Amino acid sequence: MASPMRIRAAAKDGVTEVRVLMSHVMETGQRKDSSGEVIPAHFITELTARHNDKLVLSAEFGPSVSTNPYLAFKFKGGEKGDKVTVSWVDNKGDSRTDEAQIA
Amino acid sequence: TAHAAWNEQAFGAKSLDAAFEVLGAGKPAVSDDVVLNTPDIAENGAVVPVGVVSKLPGTEYVAIMIEKNPYMLAASFTIPEGTQAEVQTRVKMGQTSDVYALVKADGKFYMAKKEVKVTLGGCGG
Amino acid sequence: MSLHSGFARAQQAAAALYDMPAFGNVSLLHMTDCHAQLLPIHFREPSVNLGIGNMSGKVPHLVGEHLLKHFGIRPGSIEAHAFTYLDFVEAAKTYGKVGGFAHLATLVKQLKASRPGALLLDGGDTWQGSATALWTKAQDMVDACKLLGVDVMTLHWESTYGAERVKEIEEKDFAGRIDIVAQNVKTTDFEDPVFKPYVIRNINGVPVAIVGQAFPYTPIANPRWMTPDWSFGIQEQGMQEAVDAARAEGAQVVVVLSHNGMDVDLKLASRVTGIDAIFGGHTHDGMPAPTVVDNAGGKTLVTNAGSSGKFLGVMDFDVRDGKVADFRYRLLPVFANLLPADPDMAAFIDKVRAPFLEKLGEPLAVTEGLLYRRGNFNGSWDQLIVDALIAEKDAELAFSPGFRWGTSLLPGDTITMEHLLDQTAITYPWTTLTEMSGEMIKTILEDVADNLFNPDPYYQQGGDMVRVGGLQYTCDPAAPMGRRIDDMMLKGKRIEPGKTYKVAGWAPVAEEARDSGPAVWDVVASHLRAQKVVTQQALNLPELKGVGGNPGLVL
Ligand SMILES: [Mn+2]
Ligand SMILES: [Mn+2]
Numbered sequence: 118m119a120s121p122m123r124i125r126a127a128a129k130d131g132v133t134e135v136r137v138l139m140s141h142v143m144e145t146g147q148r149k150d151s152s153g154e155v156i157p158a159h160f161i162t163e164l165t166a167r168h169n170d171k172l173v174l175s176a177e178f179g180p181s182v183s184t185n186p187y188l189a190f191k192f193k194g195g196e197k198g199d200k201v202t203v204s205w206v207d208n209k210g211d212s213r214t215d216e217a218q219i220a
Numbered sequence: 221t222a223h224a225a226w227n228e229q230a231f232g233a234k235s236l237d238a239a240f241e242v243l244g245a246g247k248p249a250v251s252d253d254v255v256l257n258t259p260d261i262a263e264n265g266a267v268v269p270v271g272v273v274s275k276l277p278g279t280e281y282v283a284i285m286i287e288k289n290p291y292m293l294a295a296s297f298t299i300p301e302g303t304q305a306e307v308q309t310r311v312k313m314g315q316t317s318d319v320y321a322l323v324k325a326d327g328k329f330y331m332a333k334k335e336v337k338v339t340l341g342g343c344g345g
Numbered sequence: 346m347s348l349h350s351g352f353a354r355a356q357q358a359a360a361a362l363y364d365m366p367a368f369g370n371v372s373l374l375h376m377t378d379c380h381a382q383l384l385p386i387h388f389r390e391p392s393v394n395l396g397i398g399n400m401s402g403k404v405p406h407l408v409g410e411h412l413l414k415h416f417g418i419r420p421g422s423i424e425a426h427a428f429t430y431l432d433f434v435e436a437a438k439t440y441g442k443v444g445g446f447a448h449l450a451t452l453v454k455q456l457k458a459s460r461p462g463a464l465l466l467d468g469g470d471t472w473q474g475s476a477t478a479l480w481t482k483a484q485d486m487v488d489a490c491k492l493l494g495v496d497v498m499t500l501h502w503e504s505t506y507g508a509e510r511v512k513e514i515e516e517k518d519f520a521g522r523i524d525i526v527a528q529n530v531k532t533t534d535f536e537d538p539v540f541k542p543y544v545i546r547n548i549n550g551v552p553v554a555i556v557g558q559a560f561p562y563t564p565i566a567n568p569r570w571m572t573p574d575w576s577f578g579i580q581e582q583g584m585q586e587a588v589d590a591a592r593a594e595g596a597q598v599v600v601v602l603s604h605n606g607m608d609v610d611l612k613l614a615s616r617v618t619g620i621d622a623i624f625g626g627h628t629h630d631g632m633p634a635p636t637v638v639d640n641a642g643g644k645t646l647v648t649n650a651g652s653s654g655k656f657l658g659v660m661d662f663d664v665r666d667g668k669v670a671d672f673r674y675r676l677l678p679v680f681a682n683l684l685p686a687d688p689d690m691a692a693f694i695d696k697v698r699a700p701f702l703e704k705l706g707e708p709l710a711v712t713e714g715l716l717y718r719r720g721n722f723n724g725s726w727d728q729l730i731v732d733a734l735i736a737e738k739d740a741e742l743a744f745s746p747g748f749r750w751g752t753s754l755l756p757g758d759t760i761t762m763e764h765l766l767d768q769t770a771i772t773y774p775w776t777t778l779t780e781m782s783g784e785m786i787k788t789i790l791e792d793v794a795d796n797l798f799n800p801d802p803y804y805q806q807g808g809d810m811v812r813v814g815g816l817q818y819t820c821d822p823a824a825p826m827g828r829r830i831d832d833m834m835l836k837g838k839r840i841e842p843g844k845t846y847k848v849a850g851w852a853p854v855a856e857e858a859r860d861s862g863p864a865v866w867d868v869v870a871s872h873l874r875a876q877k878v879v880t881q882q883a884l885n886l887p888e889l890k891g892v893g894g895n896p897g898l899v900l
Binding site: 145163176177183184188190191193194 | 225227266267289291292295298299304306307308311
Binding site: 261 | 533562565578579789792803806
């Protein structure tokens with residue numbers, strides 16, 4: 118079970134900025150361990166973000182995204198206290214959903 | 221599963237042209253309205269911040285590509301109505317490379333590129 | 346020129362040198378890159394400071410007579426000695442040592458007396474460069490800066506004491522006294538500011554903003570593991586936002602206290618609007634006058650104030666109707682013989698040095714020739730270091746980083762442990778011995794050459810070329826990355842890409858190389874103790890291509 122995401126969402130002048138730090142190895146499948154065995158690829162493939170129930174971003178990641186991925190984006194609207202929900206799925210089928218309130 | 225939607229062909233592309241083709245981008249025009257924000261020199265090749273801002277009206281899709289990475293397409297974003305065409309993430313870079321931002325706006329593709337240097341470091345004034 | 350008449354001339358010159366009538370209503374004093382030199386020293390300016398591409402022949406890439414001619418300085422004058430390497434040994438004997446915090450303190454007091462409200466800005470590279478700074482974890486410099494009356498500072502080598510130590514000094518020692526400013530330092534997680542981006546101080550009723558710009562490439566040029574949670578970079582957009590925010594807050598004068606290096610500052614000044622002046626450092630360019638840069642919003646003055654405590658920049662602004670109407674600037678050399686020591690500062694320096702005197706004073710050898718470091722490709726101090734590394738580590742060749750700091754010694758001087766530490770006192774001093782392929786050697790030389798000679802200043806890191814011992818090569822600075830270095834030869838044989846060579850070095854930035862070998866000062870000290878006399882020898886310099894006639898080069 119992956120660790121929770123850290124999510125910050127802040128509304129200013131009618132725009133909400135969302136910043137997310139995920140916890141994930143984002144293993145490329147190109148590296149070898151100390152015994153020379155290839156470390157299997159393991160990375161987040163898809164991600165969605167919702168404001169209350171409305172989809173505000175969907176993204177696809179490849180193995181070039183850094184370990185513990187970072188994502189920042191902005192959408193119009195959003196009030197203090199509204200819910201922002203972020204979900205990801207990885208190539209092994211693991212998933213994680215976390216939420217934060219707009220500050 | 222949700223995984224079925226992941227664009228395996230695009231993420232597996234080994235060259236810029238191949239990725240453009242899979243994405244139906246053809247030969248995208250360079251546009252000053254696509255702004256790529258990266259450092260000039262990476263502080264840490266494993267964590268290079270890349271931001272894309274599109275000033276083109278009707279921007280619906282943004283992709284980030286690292287030309288010299290084995291998996292060139294790093295990330296792609298679908299921008300719904302009401303979301304600003306402004307995204308930022310962090311990518312791995314094994315060596316100095318051009319970084320590309322590909323944008324689809326009103327059905328047409330545009331791009332911007334910028335070189336990010338990955339250096340050995342270790343000198344100074 | 347006899348020593349006697351020279352000194353008499355110097356005495357006369359002193360009156361003229363420091364006679365700078367006050368002007369305007371806002372004055373800023375600027376020191377930078379003193380590299381922890383509390384006592385007067387010698388420092389030879391470079392004879393090689395090449396500008397490539399459209400930087401060729403432009404400030405700061407002028408040396409010797411080219412520099413004198415550009416700035417209208419009389420050859421043979423005391424200023425000519427301060428700003429150039431010309432007749433260095435003779436002139437150094439005539440005019441004596443430069444810098445020293447006790448002499449600098451006197452000059453600062455004089456200027457603050459004639460310019461009420463003046464602020465003292467410190468551009469960084471202040472806490473590193475001496476044995477006592479290293480051994481006290483910068484405490485000697487921190488206390489000296491408080492005593493000197495520094496108001497605002499920014500950072501580079503300071504960060505090599507580690508993030509915790511920097512924050513401890515900011516929060517404890519500096520609280521209520523000295524502000525650390527750096528708009529371009531952010532946390533690596535959510536990009537939160539680590540320091541104040543700017544401060545606004547009121548000078549004679551005029552709100553003046555000082556925006557900080559720390560050295561952008563700190564985690565590349567120095568070990569990243571020392572500040573793992575901080576990111577840097579040039580952050581041009583952040584600079585514009587900081588300047589705009591300061592103006593919106595009411596600042597009538599906005600200056601940047603920068604550790605970018607001068608070429609980077611010149612480019613930044615052409616692209617960011619609303620900055621009245623950039624007070625720059627890092628590249629150690631002692632420039633007698635500012636460069637005026639045009640940009641979309643007006644004009645920005647760009648200065649650079651040299652190194653080693655040798656200079657103090659004085660900027661007087663006449664601020665009228667809410668903006669800068671006129672200015673006067675001078676970069677004053679600090680000649681220890683012409684400025685009496687400030688007793689308080691002298692007493693402080695004696696006190697902090699007292700516990701270390703025996704260790705500092707250990708004589709290691711006598712030098713027959715001039716020892717200096719600064720220059721794009723090599724210096725005699727670096728030659729000594731790479732020779733020692735090759736001998737002591739039994740290596741085929743050696744690398745030494747292209748640091749621009751390090752004091753000079755005159756022919757006949759005794760090299761003490763303190764002098765050796767002036768060249769080597771860093772927090773990651775470990776020596777290395779590596780089996781390296783010819784291909785890797787070429788990669789390293791190309792990489793460093795591009796950091797120095799990239800035609801776009803934003804891709805430069807502002808050090809000098811890595812110094813090499815045992816290896817000959819040709820260098821074409823104007824060639825593109827990967828094609829500057831050629832004809833690498835070792836003992837008359839061509840370096841082969843696939844062959845491995847034993848390479849000695851020091852100052853590794855990779856975390857895996859922590860404690861990789863004994864400290865460089867121990868290695869070089871044992872070499873010197875055995876040698877007793879360091880003979881004057883030719884520098885191992887690359888054969889340069891395509892730079893004939895460049896006014897940044899006198900060989
Ligand atoms: Mn410096
Ligand atoms: Mn520096």
